[in-house]
Amino acid sequence: MSDAREADEPRHTSDAADSPREQGDAAAVTERNPDQDGGRRKYGPLGTVLVIIPTYNEAENIRPIVERVRESVPEAHVLVADDNSPDGTGKVADEIAVEDDHVHVLHRKGKEGLGAAYLAGFRWGIEHGYGVLVEMDADGSHQPEELPRLLTALKGADLVIGSRWVPGGRIVNWPKRREYLSRGASTYSRILLDVPIRDVTAGFRAFRKETLEGLGMDAVASQGYCFQIDMAWRAVKAGFHVIEVPVTFVERERGDSKMSRDIVTEAFWRVATWGVSSRANKLLGRDPS
Ligand SMILES: Nc1nc2c(ncn2[C@@H]2O[C@H](COP(=O)(O)OP(=O)(O)OP(=O)(O)O)[C@@H](O)[C@H]2O)c(=O)[nH]1
Numbered sequence: 001m002s003d004a005r006e007a008d009e010p011r012h013t014s015d016a017a018d019s020p021r022e023q024g025d026a027a028a029v030t031e032r033n034p035d036q037d038g039g040r041r042k043y044g045p046l047g048t049v050l051v052i053i054p055t056y057n058e059a060e061n062i063r064p065i066v067e068r069v070r071e072s073v074p075e076a077h078v079l080v081a082d083d084n085s086p087d088g089t090g091k092v093a094d095e096i097a098v099e100d101d102h103v104h105v106l107h108r109k110g111k112e113g114l115g116a117a118y119l120a121g122f123r124w125g126i127e128h129g130y131g132v133l134v135e136m137d138a139d140g141s142h143q144p145e146e147l148p149r150l151l152t153a154l155k156g157a158d159l160v161i162g163s164r165w166v167p168g169g170r171i172v173n174w175p176k177r178r179e180y181l182s183r184g185a186s187t188y189s190r191i192l193l194d195v196p197i198r199d200v201t202a203g204f205r206a207f208r209k210e211t212l213e214g215l216g217m218d219a220v221a222s223q224g225y226c227f228q229i230d231m232a233w234r235a236v237k238a239g240f241h242v243i244e245v246p247v248t249f250v251e252r253e254r255g256d257s258k259m260s261r262d263i264v265t266e267a268f269w270r271v272a273t274w275g276v277s278s279r280a281n282k283l284l285g286r287d288p289s
């Protein structure tokens with residue numbers, strides 16, 4: 001792993017409007033009220049950005065995606081969270097980290113799923129003083145060139161989701177069955193969990209550090225699709241302000257998908273269980289959290 005960043009390293013800055021609503025390209029979906037100032041929530045500066053890229057067998061993809069992140073948001077740092085990929089992704093990431101002091105690598109023992117890799121990456125980022133933690137896939141589905149828009153929106157939010165299913169969001173080359181699965185999973189979760197987010201399984205997200213600290217991530221045990229649903233639901237329940245920004249999602253061109261029947265089944269059952277227990281708690285007047 002390359003050295004941790006220094007405390008005075010540059011922060012993400014942008015000249016764009018403070019509120020994404022002023023830019024007209026984001027849909028505000030949840031509201032929170034605690035620190036309001038004249039009806040308008042006050043947000044602190046973003047701090048340094050860490051883009052976390054979980055990898056399992058992404059040797060062909062990792063270099064181009066890291067390069068695109070570094071070009072799109074030069075101040076940002078990158079953390080590759082690799083689960084000891086048999087194809088040597090971790091070694092390629094180490095080579096990049098030697099060449100570029102903004103790139104770090106978290107080597108994990110073995111394949112434990114996307115959720116566990118992100119949680120380890122979040123903890124690493126918070127311990128090393130980053131103010132913004134970004135989730136992004138290695139396969140090019142999430143375009144680094146769209147990251148500045150997410151970060152600008154985060155100036156007026158606690159969590160920003162790069163969304164396929166809000167006006168302006170697009171998918172490119174995605175098979176119809178994947179689209180139906182993704183839309184269906186979002187609708188199912190939205191109804192069962194009462195989460196007002198259009199793309200609740202999206203994996204392109206920017207969190208303020210304080211959001212991760214406040215949503216109880218230590219209790220998160222879910223993986224895959226379900227990890228993303230779990231995190232979004234927790235953020236909404238904790239009262240955080242979540243914004244969806246439209247993005248273009250591009251089907252991977254190289255390497256294999258890790259999406260499996262198990263990941264879909266896990267999401268189906270966990271969401272059903274959460275939905276039933278949260279409704280029962282509401283009916284019984286218990287604390288819904
Ligand atoms: N560290 C780690 N990364 C993983 C694991 N499973 C998937 N990933 C990474 O998580 C990201 C998303 O995985 P994908 O296989 O693209 O899954 P997906 O985007 O939900 O599915 P597709 O749309 O089919 O690509 C990629 O960067 C993967 O390499 C895992 O067990 N450990």
Ligand SMILES: [Mg+2]
Pocket residue numbers: 137139141252257
């Ligand atoms: Mg993918």
